[in-house]
Amino acid sequence: MNLHGTKLFLASSTLLSILSLICVNAEAENSSTNDYAAVDAIFQKHCLDCHGSQDPEGKLVLENFESLMKGGEIGAALVPSKSADSLLVQMIEGRFEKEGKKKIMPPGKRPKLDATEIAAIKAWIDAGAHGPPLGTIATRELSVPKIALKVAPRKPIMSLAYAPNLELLAVGRYGEVELRSLKDSAPRKWTGTGPRGNINGVTFSPDGNFVFTASGEPGIYGEVHQWKVADGSVVHRCTGHKDAIYALALSPDGKILATGSYDQKIILWNVETGKEIKTLSGHNGAIFGLAFRPDGKILASASADRTVKLWDVATGERRDTLSQPTKEVYAVAFSPDGKRLMAGGVDNRIRIWQISETAAETTNELLDSKFAHEGSILNLAFSSDGKTLVSSAEDRTVKLWNADKLTERALIEVQPDWVRAVTFVANDKTLVVGRMDGTIGCYDTTTGKLASDLTAQLEPAANAQTRVATSSQ
Structure with missing residues (x-):
């Protein structure tokens, strides 16, 4: 074999080896x-x-x-x-x-x-634990059975309010507020739609002519609507918060509305004009609860920053910071005489402070701190006579307390879902609870037993006729 042939043979052999x-x-x-x-x-x-x-x-x-x-x-x-x-x-x-x-x-x-x-x-x-070739994408067929709904899905109940002079109950859900009568055979009066997000707060004006709702788009803005109770028309739509509103309170004289937001701000609004009066700053976390003292001079706020703050409504100045809570605080409530303040939240405790006339620093004594639930406390509310306190929690329990000594009086039956909203009705004889599964329950405040008739009345019938009011402002 000549040199040229040898080179050709070697090249061919090399090529075959590479291909092999x-x-x-x-x-x-x-x-x-x-x-x-x-x-x-x-x-x-x-x-x-x-x-x-x-x-x-x-x-x-x-x-x-x-x-x-x-x-x-x-x-x-x-x-x-x-x-x-x-x-x-x-x-x-x-x-x-x-x-x-x-x-x-x-x-x-x-x-x-x-x-x-x-x-x-x-x-x-x-064998080396090799993976799939580069560029391949593993796909799997998702097998999901088709399950037909037996009933229409219900929106969670986020807030409740009661107007005793009209015997009307306001129910706040996602994107709507519903008015129901406790005395008429046709319970639903009208449903107001238009607000964005959950109606986290709802309250009536003292005369019952208006209902206020607080909601908003998380991370975008918060909004307040003022509705006419008579027909569901919108009087004012107030915007100013940069995040959803989670707390709402109306001053006892009905002239000032306070809102607390995830943006860590509290805004005071003029009810007559719908304009902002002032902004209260000082919290380092979301505002989850607000309560006016019955004289209207002091506002209490509950926050994710683990504090309760007391504010002078007239000046907007912070009067005191109550820092005893160890975790986020979700709810605050003043006793009807204005002398005591209750608060509860993620540390499962109800705390009681004696609030002085001025509410100044060092003058508001912590009276008690009681372990109340096995889960975070979601809401607190006093009866109008101040004798009963109700608490609801993430352990799906609702408790009635003797407010003077904070002793447990009744444990309501374990609920099917979290109770986010509570309110007293019928001269404090009945407690209404609103659940995250969208249902309402009513209980006798003396015995803690289910009030079957009122519960059945407030649970909407499938064919109930409801007038719809829309927020277009």
């Missing part, structure tokens, strides 16, 4: 891809209940190759080419020990991997 290597690598890649697909199917079958992307056990996510290789809070889940040394294999074989106890995955009584499945995982790891 490419084919071998492609075959190996295809093989590893198939192996990972099989392993991934095993993970989907057995592991995602505990190791999905939502709150994964041990921070180990097995939803895809990248998250698997990332490992969890105690390190790498596997060692490529060494299945025996891989934590994942040790767990599924029950060989992993923690605090002197052997751990196995899946835990408890859940079906364990069979020998074939374990062998497939070990073989894939020993």
